[in-house]
Amino acid sequence: MSFSKMSKLGSYFIEFISPTSWHVRGVRKIYYSEESKYQRIDVVEFEDLGRGLVLDGKVQSALYDEFIYHESLVHPALIAHGKPERVLIIGGGEGATAREALKHKSVREVIMVDLDEAVVNASKKYLPEMGADAFSDPRFKLVVGDGRKYVEAAWGEFDAIIIDATDPMEGGPASLLYTVEFYRAVKNAMRPGGVMVTQAANTSDALDVMASIHKTISTVFKVTRPYSAYVTSYDAPWGFIFASDSADPKAIPPSDVDSKIAANVKGSLKYYDGETHVHMFSLPKNVREAFASA
Numbered sequence: 001m002s003f004s005k006m007s008k009l010g011s012y013f014i015e016f017i018s019p020t021s022w023h024v025r026g027v028r029k030i031y032y033s034e035e036s037k038y039q040r041i042d043v044v045e046f047e048d049l050g051r052g053l054v055l056d057g058k059v060q061s062a063l064y065d066e067f068i069y070h071e072s073l074v075h076p077a078l079i080a081h082g083k084p085e086r087v088l089i090i091g092g093g094e095g096a097t098a099r100e101a102l103k104h105k106s107v108r109e110v111i112m113v114d115l116d117e118a119v120v121n122a123s124k125k126y127l128p129e130m131g132a133d134a135f136s137d138p139r140f141k142l143v144v145g146d147g148r149k150y151v152e153a154a155w156g157e158f159d160a161i162i163i164d165a166t167d168p169m170e171g172g173p174a175s176l177l178y179t180v181e182f183y184r185a186v187k188n189a190m191r192p193g194g195v196m197v198t199q200a201a202n203t204s205d206a207l208d209v210m211a212s213i214h215k216t217i218s219t220v221f222k223v224t225r226p227y228s229a230y231v232t233s234y235d236a237p238w239g240f241i242f243a244s245d246s247a248d249p250k251a252i253p254p255s256d257v258d259s260k261i262a263a264n265v266k267g268s269l270k271y272y273d274g275e276t277h278v279h280m281f282s283l284p285k286n287v288r289e290a291f292a293s294a
């Protein structure tokens with residue numbers, strides 16, 4: 001998705017127009033704007049989504065429904081692993097991905113590697129609802145740096161690796177996080193039985209991108225499972241891809257998902273449970289065919 005921004009003096013009104021759905025997303029207020037070394041960072045109040053983070057004109061998360069995205073990204077993989085202790089997050093600037101990972105009782109350490117400390121600082125100040133629980137958790141550690149370099153230097157260290165980076169935009173800071181070399185490095189950074197999950201564009205107007213990411217991952221891991229969850233703030237059925245050489249979320253009956261959540265997850269989940277799990281991993285025919293023909 002790319003946005004075009006029009007700003008008028010006086011009311012300082014910015015209109016984000018998303019070609020995905022040509023849905024004009026009004027912005028009521030700007031809390032913070034910065035051109036960092038890596039990207040344009042805006043924290044805004046959307047007319048209909050509450051406060052949210054926008055990077056390079058693309059909605060990253062909004063208080064209205066960030067729980068859908070972050071629960072969908074984190075819990076299927078950690079439930080499929082069964083007993084994750086060390087979790088690595090690439091990206092995840094707002095802290096919400098870390099918040100969800102730290103809900104798992106078995107997790108002893110979450111290392112979040114984000115390229116841009118300005119995103120983390122803006123999120124801490126203007127979006128504390130997303131990451132405050134994580135940033136204050138003694139098990140959490142922030143590393144400011146490039147996720148690819150970090151993974152390439154890690155060896156057999158993590159039970160779960162979660163890639164919550166920006167989209168693979170040409171020349172963007174995350175573009176190298178969607179390559180076969182990166183996924184090979186991710187696999188090397190895993191402990192035996194390790195799992196990976198990545199956000200992967202969407203199953204509507206970026207289905208070709210998601211299918212291409214899935215094809216790349218399939219050359220590295222034995223089990224790859226694409227899945228999806230509709231996220232209003234993205235105006236799209238958002239895409240995720242799970243990967244492992246052993247664990248398989250599609251093999252877990254919904255009743256087992258519910259019992260694993262009850263046994264392993266502290267606090268409540270608002271979106272994810274056994275029935276949601278089945279829904280997310282049941283993709284429409286056109287989407288499955290796009291993956292098969294990629």
Ligand code: SAM
Pocket residue numbers: 053060061069090091092093094113114115116119120145146147148164165166167173174175177199
């Ligand atoms: N939920 C969003 C999505 O699905 O696109 C992702 C949100 S999160 C804010 C994206 C983060 O990825 C940003 O904080 C950005 O700084 C980080 N990022 C981009 N490229 C990176 C890289 N090469 N290494 C580490 N973090 C990176």
